Amino acid sequence: xxxxxxxxxxxxxxxxxxxxxxxxxxxxxxxxxxxxxxxxxxxxxxxxxxxxxxxxxxxxxxxxxxxxxxxxxxxxxxxxxxxxxxxxxxxxxxxxxxxxxxxxxxxxxxxxxxxxxxxxxxx
Numbered sequence: 001x002x003x004x005x006x007x008x009x010x011x012x013x014x015x016x017x018x019x020x021x022x023x024x025x026x027x028x029x030x031x032x033x034x035x036x037x038x039x040x041x042x043x044x045x046x047x048x049x050x051x052x053x054x055x056x057x058x059x060x061x062x063x064x065x066x067x068x069x070x071x072x073x074x075x076x077x078x079x080x081x082x083x084x085x086x087x088x089x090x091x092x093x094x095x096x097x098x099x100x101x102x103x104x105x106x107x108x109x110x111x112x113x114x115x116x117x118x119x120x121x122x123x
Contacts, residue, residue, distance in 0.1 A: 029073035034064055044086040058092055065090035079103070 030036070035043060043061045045054055065071050065087065075089020078096055085093055 029070040029077070032070045033074060034068040035061075043088075058087055061087035062090050 042057060042064065045057070049057070065074070068074065068090075071089050073089075075091060077083070078088030078091065079100055082096060082100060083093070088096070091099065
């Protein structure tokens with residue numbers, strides 16, 4: 001019986017991992033996170049997830065976040081990183097993009113108002 005020629009193993013490319021966050025850099029907020037007890041799959045989408053399943057999973061993740069004592073710290077971490085995937089601090093990636101855009105607009109408006117005040121005071 002003939003056997004097919006041996007095929008070499010193909011190694012899949014592994015994306016680079018983020019360096020672990022050190023306690024002294026980020027603070028210990030993540031140690032108190034409620035999500036540490038839950039499945040990571042609740043907070044991060046599997047590939048090709050149907051829309052209805054994604055919405056249900058995100059709603060369940062947000063319910064976990066709602067009862068978390070460090071939700072604000074988690075959200076701020078995700079906005080400062082910025083985290084491109086998953087539910088962090090009760091916000092999806094799309095919701096975080098909106099929050100960041102609002103934050104940037106607010107900062108621009110504050111700078112304009114401060115500049116106008118300086119011009120009025122100098123005037």
